[in-house]
Amino acid sequence: MENVLSILFCLTLLYIVVTSRLKTYVSILRTQGILLSAIMVFPFINHLSVHILIIPITSFIVKAVIIPRFINKIVIDLDVKRIVEPSIQPFNFLLLTVASMSVMFVSAHVLSGFTPIEPIPFASAFSAIIVGIYIIIFRKKLIVHVVGFMILENGIFLFGTSVAGEMPTIVELGAMLDVFVVVFLMGITINKIRSTFTQQDVSVLGRLKD
Amino acid sequence: MTELIILLGLPLIGIGANYLLRSRKAQFGISLLIAGLHLGVSFLIFSGVVHPADNEFIRFDALSRLFLLILSHVYFWVVLVSYSYLNRPTLVNEESGKRLYFMMLNLFLFANTMALISNHLGLFWVASETTTLSVAPLIYYYADEESLEAMWKYLFLVSVGIAFAFIGLLFLTLSASGTAIAGQQLLISTYTRYSVLLNPIWLKASFIFVLVGLSTKIGIAPMHPGDIDATSNAPSPIAALMSGSLRGTALIGVLRIYQIMVPTATAEFARTIMVIGGMFSLFVAFVFMFKVVNYKRMIAYSSVEHLGLITLGIGTGGIAFVGAMLHTVFNSLTKMVLFFNAGNIHRSYRSREVSSVWNVLNAMPWTGWLFLAGFFAIIAMPPFGIFFSELMIFQGLMSRPWLLAGVMFLLFFIFVGMSKTVFRMLYAAPPSDAVQAEIPAEKFDIMHFASIVLLAALVALGVGMPAQLYATVVQISKDFGIVL
Numbered sequence: 001m002e003n004v005l006s007i008l009f010c011l012t013l014l015y016i017v018v019t020s021r022l023k024t025y026v027s028i029l030r031t032q033g034i035l036l037s038a039i040m041v042f043p044f045i046n047h048l049s050v051h052i053l054i055i056p057i058t059s060f061i062v063k064a065v066i067i068p069r070f071i072n073k074i075v076i077d078l079d080v081k082r083i084v085e086p087s088i089q090p091f092n093f094l095l096l097t098v099a100s101m102s103v104m105f106v107s108a109h110v111l112s113g114f115t116p117i118e119p120i121p122f123a124s125a126f127s128a129i130i131v132g133i134y135i136i137i138f139r140k141k142l143i144v145h146v147v148g149f150m151i152l153e154n155g156i157f158l159f160g161t162s163v164a165g166e167m168p169t170i171v172e173l174g175a176m177l178d179v180f181v182v183v184f185l186m187g188i189t190i191n192k193i194r195s196t197f198t199q200q201d202v203s204v205l206g207r208l209k210d
Numbered sequence: 211m212t213e214l215i216i217l218l219g220l221p222l223i224g225i226g227a228n229y230l231l232r233s234r235k236a237q238f239g240i241s242l243l244i245a246g247l248h249l250g251v252s253f254l255i256f257s258g259v260v261h262p263a264d265n266e267f268i269r270f271d272a273l274s275r276l277f278l279l280i281l282s283h284v285y286f287w288v289v290l291v292s293y294s295y296l297n298r299p300t301l302v303n304e305e306s307g308k309r310l311y312f313m314m315l316n317l318f319l320f321a322n323t324m325a326l327i328s329n330h331l332g333l334f335w336v337a338s339e340t341t342t343l344s345v346a347p348l349i350y351y352y353a354d355e356e357s358l359e360a361m362w363k364y365l366f367l368v369s370v371g372i373a374f375a376f377i378g379l380l381f382l383t384l385s386a387s388g389t390a391i392a393g394q395q396l397l398i399s400t401y402t403r404y405s406v407l408l409n410p411i412w413l414k415a416s417f418i419f420v421l422v423g424l425s426t427k428i429g430i431a432p433m434h435p436g437d438i439d440a441t442s443n444a445p446s447p448i449a450a451l452m453s454g455s456l457r458g459t460a461l462i463g464v465l466r467i468y469q470i471m472v473p474t475a476t477a478e479f480a481r482t483i484m485v486i487g488g489m490f491s492l493f494v495a496f497v498f499m500f501k502v503v504n505y506k507r508m509i510a511y512s513s514v515e516h517l518g519l520i521t522l523g524i525g526t527g528g529i530a531f532v533g534a535m536l537h538t539v540f541n542s543l544t545k546m547v548l549f550f551n552a553g554n555i556h557r558s559y560r561s562r563e564v565s566s567v568w569n570v571l572n573a574m575p576w577t578g579w580l581f582l583a584g585f586f587a588i589i590a591m592p593p594f595g596i597f598f599s600e601l602m603i604f605q606g607l608m609s610r611p612w613l614l615a616g617v618m619f620l621l622f623f624i625f626v627g628m629s630k631t632v633f634r635m636l637y638a639a640p641p642s643d644a645v646q647a648e649i650p651a652e653k654f655d656i657m658h659f660a661s662i663v664l665l666a667a668l669v670a671l672g673v674g675m676p677a678q679l680y681a682t683v684v685q686i687s688k689d690f691g692i693v694l
Contacts, residue, residue, distance in 0.1 A: 129377070149370060174333070178340060185347075186366065189358070192358055205359045210498055210504075
């Protein structure tokens with residue numbers, strides 16, 4: 001079941017690459033949050049307890065509810081144009097992503113031969129990390145960079161659930177809180193950037209250099 | 211238990227108190243009290259008077275003790291000078307930044323202490339991410355376009371970097387799979403004890419990811435730009451705090467992974483990577499020392515240089531490792547002097563550009579001479595401490611003449627580039643068409659007092675090394691498998 005969910009997770013990545021509407025970005029973030037929480041619950045589906053559910057429920061609240069809402073609110077507040085302004089042709093981007101994903105899946109398959117990893121969640125996680133970085137590189141809007149960062153974080157979370165070894169609850173909660181506050185601070189910063197500069201994309205950030 | 215309450219509990223109380231208190235004097239008083247108690251406890255722990263009990267999450271080994279003392283020491287001076295700094299005439303529109311100032315400083319202290327003494331790598335990760343969050347609003351202190359850009363870049367680059375470090379930690383978990391410690395917590399003590407069992411490929415991958423990720427915070431090239439922007443646009447006490455202690459907190463993360471690798475065959479790999487990183491940082495500092503037109507950026511590049519030297523020393527091993535550890539101490543002291551006085555210059559000349567600063571020695575004698583002394587200290591002029599620690603690093607490099615020659619070459623031209631800028635600021639006569647407002651006559655203030663004490667400490671520590679400091683550094687070297 002985790003494999004199916006991981007594949008679904010990969011599909012959301014492909015979708016985010018071809019779409020150019022900000023709204024879709026946010027709903028994809030929401031979908032990924034739901035998928036991640038489901039992936040966390042599934043191994044324990046037969047012996048559920050409150051203690052096990054703490055992390056998935058928090059992750060659901062943070063990743064599927066609060067952060068997408070917060071980003072949506074910024075988009076509305078900023079009144080930015082609701083498209084993402086790519087600096088690369090969508091088709092080329094798709095090609096690049098598919099190629100990277102294939103490399104990931106093949107190498108995960110090879111790696112699984114001599115180390116105990118689950119190839120499909122592993123490859124999906126690293127595809128998300130790479131797609132997150134691509135979005136940060138190839139998109140101009142700062143708010144889209146935040147979405148890229150969240151996708152990267154989602155990939156790391158998926159990777160974390162696919163490797164054995166549990167972190168203590170307090171550490172996981174701390175990590176979640178940190179990510180949330182980072183996104184929150186980024187949102188505040190974007191708001192400040194709007195009131196200081198006329199635009200909200202990377203072109204305004206060129207004052208500091210040598 | 212009392213130690214932990216003072217080290218971690220008090221800063222937490224400080225956050226709350228500073229949120230509630232509105233009077234700046236009260237905020238300062240309570241923060242200074244916390245800083246003083248923190249420094250006292252760190253010193254007692256460092257000198258072995260107090261032995262806190264280690265547990266699963268917390269550990270006070272020699273490395274933590276040294277870095278904890280560096281943190282509390284830098285923090286104490288920064289808080290001490292902050293009150294007079296905040297009361298200065300406003301330069302831009304920093305009034306809004308002043309409200310959060312002491313609260314964020316307390317959060318900074320809490321998160322850094324947590325990161326330095328944590329024995330759980332997951333906890334370390336959470337704490338070091340929190341240090342970023344605490345310092346980002348402080349970078350935005352001046353609330354102008356530059357500081358906004360610096361804050362955004364720092365927040366974003368470091369968050370992505372820390373995310374990479376997390377991947378590194380997950381790789382570390384993977385490296386344990388199939389061994390006796392599979393499925394156990396990511397405890398540094400456990401992993402160090404059983405490190406020979408770990409899978410070398412994942413261990414190497416882990417080191418690369420952690421080093422690259424934390425480099426954004428340490429400021430090792432090529433991941434240094436966010437750090438440069440942040441330190442140069444933050445108010446000078448915060449810049450001193452970042453250069454003096456925040457970089458060390460990130461460095462300890464890399465050192466922990468390296469410590470795990472030391473007994474294994476992968477240690478050589480880690481050392482090579484660190485030597486490359488260190489050399490590249492020196493090279494970047496060398497190039498940019500000739501290009502900088504902003505004196506705060508110049509000091510920030512000097513941090514890249516010195517953190518590069520430290521990384522190089524750690525990678526070289528032997529006596530160079532000892533030198534690198536001492537260098538972290540001396541660098542933190544010197545950076546405070548430089549940034550405090552650079553802040554004074556910035557206030558009077560209202561510009562960070564080198565071209566609009568001249569004749570500092572005459573216009574501001576206290577600041578000018580102390581800045582000059584700080585400059586002599588940072589270029590490793592004897593009798594300042596950095597001279598002795600760099601000498602140890604060079605001694606360790608003796609067995610690799612080419613590397614030593616390269617380091618000497620780069621350091622010499624960094625010295626030339628830096629002195630060109632510094633002497634211009636201190637001595638140059640104002641251009642004839644200068645439209646410069648009168649520089650008000652300078653009074654002796656707390657920043658000068660701090661600089662004098664710090665410079666004296668730098669000389670004293672270098673010439674008469676306290677036995678306790680040397681013993682701690684030797685103990686750290688032993689923990690890293692170095693036989694002297």
